[in-house]
Amino acid sequence: MSRAFLFILDSVGIGGAPDADRFGDKGANTLCHVAAQTPLALPNLSSLGLGHAAQAASGHLPKGFTLETPLKGQWGFGVERSNGKDTPSGHWEIAGLPVVFDWGYFPKTVPCFPRSFTDALIARAELPGLIGNKHASGTDIIAEHGEAHMENAKPIIYTSADSVIQIAAHEETFGLDRLYEVCEVARELSYDLNVGRVIARPFVGADARDFTRTGNRKDYSIPPPSPTLLDRLSAAGRDVVSIGKIGDIYAHSGTGREIKAVGNDALFEATLEAMPGLRDGGLLLTNFVDFDMLYGHRRDPKGYGAALEAFDEQLPQALDRLQPGDLLVITADHGCDPTWRGSDHTRECVPILTFAPGMAPGSLGRRDGFADIGQTIAAHLGIAPLAAGKSWL
Structure with a gap:
């Protein structure tokens, strides 16, 4: 064999x-x-x-x-x-x-996610709100919103040309397990949107000059x-x-x-x-x-x-x-x-x-x-x- x-x-x-x-x-x-x-x-x-x-x-x-x-x-x-x-x-x-069906994607608007989805995510995950809500590079949007996120505990949510919802949060001030919990809620809420993946994007650092994404990324994919x-x-x-x-x-x-x-x-x-x-x-x-x-x-x-x-x-x-x-x-x-x-x-x-x-x-x-x-x-x-x-x- x-x-x-x-x-x-x-x-x-x-x-x-x-x-x-x-x-x-x-x-x-x-x-x-x-x-x-x-x-x-x-x-x-x-x-x-x-x-x-x-x-x-x-x-x-x-x-x-x-x-x-x-x-x-x-x-x-x-x-x-x-x-x-x-x-x-x-x-x-x-x-x-081969994936011959169409994934669900999000428009290049600000905000990009449906209000029904973000409202449900905020309520179900007991969040003070969300920031970002647009198409963005992961490193750019963390540099843009990371300091505000550390102050207000609102996760950073964004997407790309892929069928994906990405949620970034600071490992220490927000907590890694808490980020995973939020992503699990987002995964459940996004099945009806036919989104391929929800991705947890944890980062560390004191401010925009040294924010760094860590290896604790976690993907929640559709089987x-x-x-x-x-x-x-x-x-x-x-x-x-x-x-x-x-x-x-x-x-x-x-x-x-x-x-x-x-x-x-x-x-x-x-x-x-x-x-x-x-x-x-x-x-x-x-x-x-x-x-x-x-x-x-x-x-x-x-x-x-x-x-x-x-x-x-x-x-x-x-x-x-x-x-x-x-x-x-x-x-x-x-x-x-x-x-x-x-x-x-x-x-x-x-x-x-x-x-x-x-x-x-x-x-x-x-x-x-x-x-x-x-x-x-x-x-x-x-x-x-x-x-x-x-x-x-």
């Missing part, structure tokens, strides 16, 4: 989504635009075909890449079928469940409406290890043993520690969040590039832990071009890079749906086919 490993580089898109103009993202290209801003040295990802995938997806070879790099893996690119460019849509589709790859494996008694925010994204459905870690370095270390213990027939998946959270949304291409290089430098340690019969897939869930306008995700194709001991290099081509990844892993692990996707095995 074989094992599978799935590394999701959160937001590392490679441009070229055929419907990007529908999202206002025509021309966005996370990898190419990062490479144009800062020199990239990614020898290990390049050897798995990252440059080839980027060229095939968008018609543009990122600066510093070459198609002459000797390959040791198989590469392709995925075109998203889901209706949104948000995290749950990308992840669920990777796991064999996937149908079984995913993770559910199917768990139901079959297979080993599933979820590292990072995977558990939150899937509302802890089928996510098996969950390992929390903060930051890409800690996530990689946790992944390396867990790899040898994954049982035959099992799946280990890790979401490397820093690309998106620290650099994509904050529009920091140089930081994004440095994070890519750090991941690339660590990657051989994971490759060395693979055993005969194992399969590694490296992909992304959406784009978040740090040179693009605004601070939201960008609609892009994603790389699909695969490696297995003894694998012959080659092209997987264009995959019409991220669900091909989940279907391939299902085939590799020997479980019944998923409802969506086409295996390349």
